[in-house]
Amino acid sequence: MDRQSVHDELERARADFRQLVESADDTVLRKPSSGTRWNNRQLLFHMLLGYLIIRALLRLVRLFGRLPRGASRGYARLLNAATRPFDEVNFLGSYAAGHTVSPARMVVMFDRVIDKLHRRLDAETEASLARGMHYPTRWDPFFKEYMTLADVYRFPTQHYDFHRRQLTLDG
Numbered sequence: 001m002d003r004q005s006v007h008d009e010l011e012r013a014r015a016d017f018r019q020l021v022e023s024a025d026d027t028v029l030r031k032p033s034s035g036t037r038w039n040n041r042q043l044l045f046h047m048l049l050g051y052l053i054i055r056a057l058l059r060l061v062r063l064f065g066r067l068p069r070g071a072s073r074g075y076a077r078l079l080n081a082a083t084r085p086f087d088e089v090n091f092l093g094s095y096a097a098g099h100t101v102s103p104a105r106m107v108v109m110f111d112r113v114i115d116k117l118h119r120r121l122d123a124e125t126e127a128s129l130a131r132g133m134h135y136p137t138r139w140d141p142f143f144k145e146y147m148t149l150a151d152v153y154r155f156p157t158q159h160y161d162f163h164r165r166q167l168t169l170d171g
Contacts, residue, residue, distance in 0.1 A: 042098025065131025
């Protein structure tokens, strides 16, 4: 794994997120996004959420990566079976947080989570980066059937870039 390229991706997303939020006024933030049920502010929170959940995903990979593959395969099947409730919670969480978390606070949260991911990535061993687990592929288009810890570090920026194209901040 090329750690520097992941660090660079994280920094690119951080700078882009800050620029997007700081250049958008309330009117633009309330505009509907393209291809989602969220407005721009809610979608920005959802993009932040992609980074916030990584810490939990990293813990899961560390746990399941030490177990027989069948354990994570069964877990992924269970999660895939719960896709509908997950989708609703995913939508409602970003919907609500997009109304309550201020854009300025989102920038602070983004900065903090990126800093934590940088430190965590630097502390990973090659062995830990190679461990993996099965993922619920129905939950996100960027979840692969089997992902290593190294793959998980790349996930939030893939998620970010996908949703970045759905923002309608520039009209």
